[in-house]
Amino acid sequence: MIAQIGLTVLLLWVIAYAWAEYRRAPLIGTVAVLVAAAGLYFVWLPAHASWLAAFVGIGRGVDLILYVWLVISLTMFLDLHLKLRSQTEVITALAREIAIANSLSERSPGVE
Amino acid sequence: MLAPMRGEREASIWVVVPAYNEASVIAPVITQLIKLNYAVIIVDDGSTDRTGQVAALAGARVVTHPFNLGQGAALQTGIKLALQQGADYIITFDGDGQHQAADIARLVEALPLHDADFALGSRFLGASVGIPSSRRMLLKAAVWFTRMTTGLKVTDTHNGLRAMTRRGAGQIALRQNRMAHASEILEQIGRCGLRYVEVPVTVEYSAYSMAKGQRLADSLLILFDLSAQRLHR
Numbered sequence: 001m002i003a004q005i006g007l008t009v010l011l012l013w014v015i016a017y018a019w020a021e022y023r024r025a026p027l028i029g030t031v032a033v034l035v036a037a038a039g040l041y042f043v044w045l046p047a048h049a050s051w052l053a054a055f056v057g058i059g060r061g062v063d064l065i066l067y068v069w070l071v072i073s074l075t076m077f078l079d080l081h082l083k084l085r086s087q088t089e090v091i092t093a094l095a096r097e098i099a100i101a102n103s104l105s106e107r108s109p110g111v112e
Numbered sequence: 113m114l115a116p117m118r119g120e121r122e123a124s125i126w127v128v129v130p131a132y133n134e135a136s137v138i139a140p141v142i143t144q145l146i147k148l149n150y151a152v153i154i155v156d157d158g159s160t161d162r163t164g165q166v167a168a169l170a171g172a173r174v175v176t177h178p179f180n181l182g183q184g185a186a187l188q189t190g191i192k193l194a195l196q197q198g199a200d201y202i203i204t205f206d207g208d209g210q211h212q213a214a215d216i217a218r219l220v221e222a223l224p225l226h227d228a229d230f231a232l233g234s235r236f237l238g239a240s241v242g243i244p245s246s247r248r249m250l251l252k253a254a255v256w257f258t259r260m261t262t263g264l265k266v267t268d269t270h271n272g273l274r275a276m277t278r279r280g281a282g283q284i285a286l287r288q289n290r291m292a293h294a295s296e297i298l299e300q301i302g303r304c305g306l307r308y309v310e311v312p313v314t315v316e317y318s319a320y321s322m323a324k325g326q327r328l329a330d331s332l333l334i335l336f337d338l339s340a341q342r343l344h345r
Contacts, residue, residue: 078340085340092289095178096189099155103175103193 007043007065011036014072025082032075039068125220126151126199128190129172130183131207135161137320142170144213145205153193154207155186184293188286195281202281206272210321215313219275222311229280230301230308232266233273238312244322257335258295262302266310270294273313280306292337299338 014036022029042049042065049061058064127150131138138154145152154167158180168174175193177186187204194202201220205211211233219231236255240248251270258269272294276284283304288296301308 082340088289089287092181092185095181096185096192099175099177099189100193100196103173 004043008040011040011043011072014076015040018075021079024086025079028075028079028082032072032079035068035071035075039065039072042068123200123220124151124198125201125203125216126153126194126197127203127205127216128153128155128187128194129205129207130155130157130186130190131159131163131167132157132180132183132186133159133161133163134207135159135163135166137209138163138167138207139170141205141207141209142167142172145216146171148213148216150203150213150216151194151197151199153190155190157181157183157186182289182293183291184286184296185289187293191276191281191284191286195278199281200278201275202278203275204272206321208318208321208324210315210317211273212314212316215273215311216275219273219311219313222309223275223277226309227307228309229277229283229306230297231275232268232308232310233271233313233315234266234268234310235271235313235315236267237310239314240317241314242317243315244317247317247322254295258298261295261338262299264298264302264308266298266308268310269298271313271315273315288337290333290337292334295334295338 015033018029018032018036021032042052042061046061046065049064051061053059053061053064056064058067127145129138129141129145129152131154134141142152142154152172154164154172154174156164156167156174156176158177164174164176173193175189177189190204191202201223203216203219205213205216215233215238219233222228222231235243236251251268254269255267258264258266270291274297280301283306284297284300286293286296300306
């Protein structure tokens with residue numbers, strides 16, 4: 001029961017995070033919400049996880065939950081990568097404005 | 113320059129050259145462009161050598177990134193500055209000496225002739241002097257990928273020599289800082305429904321340009337960059 005509650009808190013946090021990220025990266029947000037919701041379902045109904053795991057040839061239900069967690073982690077990594085890209089775009093725009101402004105001021109020495 | 117009709121002003125043609133550590137080769141590139149009366153913008157992309165100083169001494173207008181951002185970012189900076197300066201036509205031109213300044217006139221002439229916004233240089237319609245077979249195969253694979261993903265029937269995708277009208281330049285906004293910008297331009301041309309024409313050009317490979325050119329690993333990075341961009345807004 002303690003593990004179930006702990007995992008539930010973590011997965012609810014993932015869902016909240018994914019929901020917040022949806023506007024910036026809709027595909028990532030959707031995947032994370034769906035996978036985390038599936039994880040919640042299996043945490044509270046492990047028998048269903050065992051049945052599905054046997055059905056798709058994974059073995060044990062707990063392995064399936066681990067795989068779900070792995071997918072969530074990779075999705076988060078991808079999301080972090082996209083956030084870094086967004087930051088890079090902002091930095092690029094700033095560097096561009098500085099470069100152009102410097103170029104123009106060098107051409108117009110009388111203009112501050 | 114395009115010869116003006118009676119009563120018309122001469123079209124303003126700006127050549128944008130991204131340059132990163134090209135101090136040893138940039139001066140002759142600028143000289144051949146200036147001889148043909150083109151306005152030249154060198155975007156010094158945070159070079160650690162004397163690229164900026166050499167370019168300024170050769171007569172180019174130099175805009176300097178405070179640090180290295182990548183060729184795509186450099187092109188966008190140059191295009192933005194050229195638009196601010198009132199350019200009618202903007203040319204992108206590599207700084208490693210593999211392009212011929214004489215090809216620019218044909219690219220610019222093709223724009224009004226075909227009512228196009230972009231004239232894309234094609235080495236496979238023209239000539240690629242000294243191209244290794246491995247590079248040829250890599251470029252052909254890139255052409256196939258671009259045709260599949262953009263629907264544009266182009267014959268060359270990663271050729272840095274291209275011309276665009278003021279209208280065309282204003283429609284594109286490069287977000288790919290590194291080498292994926294070449295595919296991004298084509299993708300934006302396709303998405304915005306801009307008209308384009310391909311023009312035969314000559315690309316001369318040298319040991320220098322080969323050493324600075326793209327490799328298979330870069331191609332994989334380009335694919336990753338293009339895929340990642342589609343995942344966020």
